[in-house]
Amino acid sequence: MPQVEYKGKVFDVDEDGFIDSFDKWCPEWVDYVKESEGIQELTEEHWKVIHVLQDYYKKHGIAPMVRILTKVTGFKLKYIYELFPSGPGKGACKMAGLPKPTGCV
Amino acid sequence: MALKHKTPMLEELEKGPWPSFVADIRRMAARKPMCEDLLGLLELSYEQKEGHWKHGGIVGVFGYGGGVIGRYCDRPDLFPNVAHFHTLRVNQPASKFYSTEQLRKICDMWEEKGSGLTNMHGSTGDMVLLGTTTDQLEPVFYHLTHELGMDLGGSGSNLRTPSCCIGKARCEWSCLDTQEITYDLTMTYQDELHRPMFPYKFKFKTSGCPNDCVAAIARADCSIIGTWRDKIRIDQEAVRAYAAGELVPNGGSHGTAKRALDIQKEVVDLCPTGCMEWDGKTLKIWDEDCTRCMHCINVMPRALRPGQDTGATILFGAKAPILEGAQLSSVVIPFMKMEPPYDEFKELIEKVWDWWMENGKNRERLGELIQRFGMKAFLEAIEVQPDPRMIKTPRYNPYIFYDPADVPGGWEHDPKAFRERHHA
Secondary structure (H helix, E strand, O other): OOEEEEOOEEEEEOOOOOEOOHHHOOHHHHHHHHHHHOOOOOOHHHHHHHHHHHHHHHHHOOOOOHHHHHHHHOOOHHHHHHHOOOHHHHHHHHHHOOOOOOOOO | OOOOOOOHHHHHOOOOOOOOHHHHHHHHHOOOHHHHHHHHHHHHHHHHOOOOEOOOOOOOOOOOOOOEEOOEEOOOOOOHHHOEOOEEEEOOOHHHOOOHHHHHHHHHHHHHHOOOEEEEOOOOOOEEEEOOOHHHHHHHHHHHHHOOOOOEOOOOOOEOOOEEOOHHHOOOOOOOOHHHHHHHHHHHOHHHHHOOOOOOOEOEEEEOOOOOOOOHHHHOOEEEEEEEOOOOEEOHHHHHHHHOOOOOHHHHOOOOOOOOOOHHHHOHHHOOOOOEEEOOOOEEEOHHHOOOOOHHHHHOOOOEEOOOOEEEEEEEOOEOOOOOOOEOOEEEEEEEOOOOOOHHHHHHHHHHHHHHHHHOOOOOOHHHHHHHHOHHHHHHHOOOOOOHHHOOOOOOOOOOOOOHHHOOOOOOOOHHHHHHHOOO
């Protein structure tokens, strides 16, 4: 598994750029990934989405369905794409350190 | 040309009369190392009887949540040129009519930016561009949208690319402008197609008549199937010409030699409702008993035609076996006129989506939600009245739920009053 180093931290990532373990997540990771996900500056709203995903994952062990994410954050799906251009799965989940989405994608 | 990998098993598949995918890929391998490694990898899979693609893959283009299927080879040490082998789904024109000019442009782009290999087409309908690397995804997307006027198709938990039969473009039976419906739905629901928002995937397919050449009833969560509600149009002269052997039955599908059609045996006796009569001169159809199965029309296309008051039957719920078993779509709207801008249909669809998005579990197809909640709950949610045409037979078990509002006295029950009448 390839490793990346950023601001003194080392991350193991897969081909799609997801980290291998949620426990390795730290704020530096978000800073490192943002550019490859088409994000210039992180706003409070970005962080809100990231925190909602992380809280849900810690509690339920899975990522929330899109409908739950939009309900809890109050952001419409279109706005989530404005925040995270590659969308809630590839963009936000990757930055939040959640495992890679699976299934028929 | 000689490949750098040995492929003895694949070479067996260059023999025989059917067009060989191996020979085709090999021809491309002369120019594209990706194709060469693909054949090598496939040979390895033939040897070991195991796939050599890693699990999953999440790649895409900015702004969309689907359209690209990521794939990575699990032996990049042996086959470095297919280390990345992502697939792009490209939304095809309805019924897949193309100009060579457009196809040449697509091919030129794909030979430059991808493997040069395609699937024409994926079973949902998309033009499938097979095999490229992550860094080429945005350039391919830019080229598709800016130079070719094409967009990606759907993938993930969203509306997948709608598709249809050839419809009125080249079929005298089509009761619907299937291509226009498909194009309209595709354009209206771009957002639902590109940005996954559903519990799971959802597909539309439109067939012009019950022959269902796009298999809508089996392969779409919402199947739109053309039909009519007036009379089958009969040309008695042409019927007699079939009986006399002047016209070849079934358009020659069972042999083009001239032969007299035995209308009694091959048409009347095979009619599923027995609503036809042939006295040797005149064919009669009791249309009120006709279920519009298409058999007589299929046998005598020059003599019989669908009616002119056309529309669609709308069915919901088809899916493959996972998880709860395979389903064909069930009739929900026996007849609906289908004319632009299709407002009645779209209102219905949006009610269906609202209900499914609200109640569907993660990865639960519409057909499974209908099964879990019941057809009654589904009909109530989409505000459709039950109709005998929606069922094949009534239920044979007596586990019947009633709404307490429909039962005198409701569910409130006084046990003391009961005991006064019935001593313990």
